[in-house]
Amino acid sequence: MSTEKLALTTNSSARKPASAGGASNALAADLTRALGPRKVLSNLSERLNYRYDAIQFGATPLAVVLPESTEDVVVAVRAARAAGVPIVGRGAASGLSGGAAPLEPGLVISFTRMTRLTIHPERREATAQAGVVTLAVTEAARPHGLIYPPDPASFRTSTIGGNLAENAGGPMCFKYGVSGDYVRALEFVDAAGEVHRLTRDVFDLAGLLIGSEGTLGLITEATLRLIPPPRFTRTLMAHFPEVGACAEAVSRAIAAGAVPSKLEFMDRACTNAVEDYLHLGLPRDAEAVLLVDTDGEDLDTVQDELRLVEDACVASGGTVRRAATDEEGAQLWRARRSVSPALGRIRPQRMNEDIVVPRSALPDVVREIRALGDASPLRLVQFGHIGDGNLHPNILFDPRTEDAHAVHDLAHRIALVAIRHGGVLSGEHGIGSMKRDFMTDAVDPGTMQALRGVKRALDPSGALNPGKILPAEGVDG
Amino acid sequence: MNNDIPVQALGGQGEVMAHAVDACVHCGFCLPACPTYALLGDEMDSPRGRIVLMKEVLEGGLPLADAAPHLDRCLGCQACVTACPSGVPYGELITAFRGWSEPQRQRSALDRSKRWAILKALPAPRLFSVAARVGQFAKPLAPVLPAALRGPLDLLPESVPAMQPSAKVTPARGMQRGRVAFLVGCAQQALAPNFNAATLRVLARNGIEVVIPDGQGCCGAAALHTGARDEALKLVRANLNAFNPDDFDAILSNAAGCGAGLKEYPMVLHGEPDETRAKAFAAKVMDISEYLNTLLQNGELEPPVPASRPLTVAYHDACHLAHAQGVRAAPRALLRHIPGVSVLEVPEGDLCCGSAGTYNLEQPDLAGQLGARKAKNILSTTPDLIASGNIGCHTQIQSHVRRQGSPTPVLHTIEILDRAYRGEL
Ligand SMILES: Cc1cc2nc3c(=O)[nH]c(=O)nc-3n(C[C@H](O)[C@H](O)[C@H](O)COP(=O)(O)OP(=O)(O)OC[C@H]3O[C@@H](n4cnc5c(N)ncnc54)[C@H](O)[C@@H]3O)c2cc1C
Ligand code: SF4
Ligand code: SF4
Secondary structure (H helix, E strand, O other): OOHHHHHHHOOHHHHOOOOOOHHHHHHHHHHHHHHOHHHEEOOHHHHHHHOEOOOOEOOOOOEEEOOOOHHHHHHHHHHHHHHOOOEEEEOOOOOOOOOOOOOOOOEEEEOOOOOOEEEEHHHOEEEEEOOOEHHHHHHHHHHHOOEOOOOOOOOOOOEHHHHHHHOOOOOOHHHHOOHHHHEEEEEEEOOOOOEEEEEOOOOOHHHHHOOOOOOOOEEEEEEEEOEOOOOEEEEEEEEEOOHHHHHHHHHHHHHOOOOOOEEEEEEHHHHHHHHHHHOOOOOOOOOEEEEEEEEEOOHHHHHHHHHHHHHHHHHOOOEEEEOOOHHHHHHHHHHHHOHHHHHHHOOOEEEEOEEEOOHHHHHHHHHHHHHHHHHOOOEEEEEEEHHHOEEEEEEEEOOOOOOHHHHHHHHHHHHHHHHHOOOEOEOOOOOOOOOHHHHHHHOOHHHHHHHHHHHHHHOOOOOEOOOOOOOOOOOOO | OOOOOOHHHHHHHHHHHHHHHHHOOOOOOOHHHOHHHHHHOOHHHOHHHHHHHHHHHHHOOOOHHHHHHHHHOOOOOOHHHHHOOOOOOHHHHHHHHHHHHHHHOOOOHHHHHHHHHHHHHOOOHHHHHHHHHHHHHHHHHHHHOOHHHHHHHHHOOOOOOOOOOOOOEEOOOOOOOEEEEEOOOOHHHHHOHHHHHHHHHHHHHOOEEEEOOOOOOOOOHHHHHOOOHHHHHHHHHHHHHHOOHHHOOEEEEOOHHHHHHHHOHHHHOOOOOOHHHHHHHHHHEEEHHHHHHHHHHOOOOOOOOOOOOOEEEEEOOOHHHHOOOOOOHHHHHHHHOOOOEEEEOOOOOOOOOOOOOOHHHHOHHHHHHHHHHHHHHHHOOOOOEEEEOOHHHHHHHHHHHHHOOOOOOEEEHHHHHHHHHOOOO
């Protein structure tokens, strides 16, 4: 990420919509004629609200469409194509890599009103339109004795379309896998406005769309796999006087054969930010807190597994507390899900990393990152799905008083720690525009050419979410 | 969220607003909590969207008139505040913004007279009582009236009870445990005089002397939240003069909206000479349920007479109690304390009932949709009684529950406790 792009997150430069003029009016007028006024937003007050996600502000769109059906999406895509403007898909805009924030003025298609959801218990499947809120799938499936496991911390807000576009993970993904693992079929609209229905046999084209961040097509509907919930779940919290010890406990537990369903970590600053919000009595003085669930069909096995984790924590110098009731367990998980936004209490803005490293390297990596933070005047915090080796080091800053160069520099050094230990740049939040420029560090030129080839095949004119994932042509030489 | 809000030019309220905008990290966690987002599904009618709109207007990048329709749809229910992990004081932002922007609004003549009538009638119980009676005569005309006037008529109860002035001092019964000041409220005196009567009886029964200080008036919340800041400031100052916090253990309200209003005084006077007085005052303000619950927790609450048969009570969380004041456990604890009573949780319990101050007048359509949804959710629990701690919710819920054909009684939490003490439950 360049410093200009950091400046962009402070939004002023890209904010003012130079034009409510010619083309935009024509586009909005065309769309309104075709779709009716309810589904098209063209006022400035409306368009201003479709230029950001949870990390970044971008350019104000020329028009916004709120489709209610796949046909509406087709109409919108064709209108944008005729007007020659780019198209950005948007779910709940809870993304953390700038994906839904347009880099140039164009059309935003916001899926929040495409919320049709059908459960097919006999097939253990759900059919969900793109705008269905993630948690709603499990809520609808539960009466049938089924759940939808992918559970990003944003699951009360984020949409199935956004989750699939980012291939979102969550605490459950250590044992149960990420969003993409639950897709049986996808319906999408391509850059030309054609509708396609993909299954996962023959070529796994659905897999190609998953994680493509709206750059290859617009997902309109998905058929999702459901599973019966585990009969028993047990939760424990352990806290440690040092961050590396927490990572050691994780490696120990897994080496001992435990396969917990969730293994999450947060450092002291995170715990305190959440405690300020929820007042649960979390250990404010601990340098690291580990949250663990074990689950399964047989209570004895679940308890045994919890004991393995408990022993590993104690052996690494941790203090363990088991959740006495389901409610207490639920509270602890609510605490974990609130970490990311609760950090807003410390500084108004943050640079959010999403690295993944081999589990064996975890203790060294969290210690090295902690040391980078301690040596910097900036506030650095860490949390993440530590069971997967997925860490979210966050640099918290106030752009009015803190130097954007220093933020960028620290972010870069953290990325290098990950790469040095054999890790990658994004576990689940996507590349978007935030991490686009790091792509050349992580992907070799030949692979980059292949990625560009795929993009050209599906989106020859580059209309779909331009400026995301792939660095500008020529940068990769 | 970064912003260039010209704080200097806006004064104390500018600081309040800029602080709230700063704190928002635009994560969207608040979206599913917002009733208007649930109904409309667009970003402008969500908390995050409204924060952006207010920021843009304050920065001068967006005309107020463009943002106004979306800001007007905000119920001020503060469900977003409960949902926000970043601690954004959205309630303070919208209140301060409405105060700042109202003088710049262009409103139609009908709109203006409606607002004027409300602001005059609400703080004056007698006038309100008269208006409510006039309204009752107008009820048969409802079908031919403009929608804007139909909403409030729908809400009037079948009969408007006679006013019952309360004694200035209600002595404690038995050993005196405490001494409190009580804000009698305005509209509530006219619409539901029994709320206050029950409150005084229950407090006296528990050994609490209750004083109703002279010179008190409307809490000012309605004026404040509709943007009539000057009007509100007059009311706030009158109450600061009427209540001396040093004289009482607590200053009590039994209307969630008023209690929340009283607790807001320091924010209203932020940066002004009276701020310190306002803080001392607000520190003593408690909802009646909070106060009684402290007695309960200390083992000092008189035991109620057991209900004559097992009773289920669907408890409705008033937004101004649950979200604005964070009071959820206390009323439930009081109800559960009555032997034979069990408390039911309402599905979508956090979603506003749509009454929210003057919302029925300003946004009758959305208010009606939310009222119907709330009534349906409450009735789905098939309760024997419905309880809430706020006059606005009370009338709204009663009206929609009746409309859905149910005779289930809707009571104030304190009325249920009072009935229990009197052996009438
Ligand atoms: C507090 C918080 C916690 C989070 N926790 C997690 C977590 O634990 N795990 C995790 O993986 N992520 C997490 N996220 C990130 C974010 O919630 C996920 O990336 C989520 O999947 C985004 O969904 P959305 O509906 O908000 O999509 P948006 O942010 O609206 O969009 C994300 C991307 O998808 C594209 N897109 C959206 N809809 C479509 C569509 N229908 N078709 C094609 N492209 C589309 C957009 O163009 C954009 O590139 C978190 C975010 C927040 C704010
Ligand atoms: S939850 Fe809080 S921080 Fe997040 S968008 Fe809403 S108000 Fe802003
Ligand atoms: S106060 Fe209520 S209606 Fe207004 S933005 Fe917040 S949640 Fe929505």
